[in-house]
Amino acid sequence: MRTTTPLRRALITLTATAAVVLTATGTAVAVPVPGSGAASHAAADSLSPLHPVVELAAERLATADLVAAAKWGTDSPIDDPAREQQVLDNVAAQAQQIGADPEEIRVIFRDQIEANKTVQRGLFQRWTDHPDEAPTTKPDLSVVRQEINRITSALVQALADTSGTRGTLACRPELALAGLQVHHENRLDALHTRALVRALPSICRD
Secondary structure, eight states: OOOHHHHHHHHHHHHHTTTTTSSSSSSOOOOOOOOOOHHHHHHHHHHOTTTHHHHHHHHHHHHHHHHHHTTTTSSSSOOOOHHHHHHHHHHHHHHHHOOOOOOOOOOHHHHHHHHHHHHHHHHHHHHHHGGSOOSOOOOOOHHHHHHHHHHHHHHHHHHHHHHHHSSTTTHHHHHHHHHHHHHHHHTOHHHHHHHHHOOOOOGGGO
């Protein structure tokens, strides 16, 4: 993973911080940071311009818990090249429709897919080591994928909207800031933080 020094330092801090917020079940806890009124407006004003991109990447990663639960104990593999290719073709087509660079979007979504599989593998390992934590019900994977598709479309649009920022020298510091903000807001555990770090590097154009 190629990063500049400011981003590397921030991501090291991000990963280290996550180690102390590991939940009992190892899942991401999407709990907003309390706040209202003037304080909330001030916080919103201080958000990185890349915050929407990173927030959607984290939201997409949260669906990996459901995908893993749906696949657990079945013959469905974590790696699904046909499905992955379909996702990449779809996001490239969406990018072209809104005037974004299809190949750039493909590269970014390859990282999103790998990050999602990082969560799935981590959960599979955890459930193997601690069977009492394994899911006892299976989500409907077709329904989960509908939600993934919704988030994916929103992320393609957010990437198009931030194209200018993503091509500047400020991108890496802003990306690091957004990562820290999203980690704090969603109280990500160590596994999901590691996956989020995996999802981010290709967002900036170097």
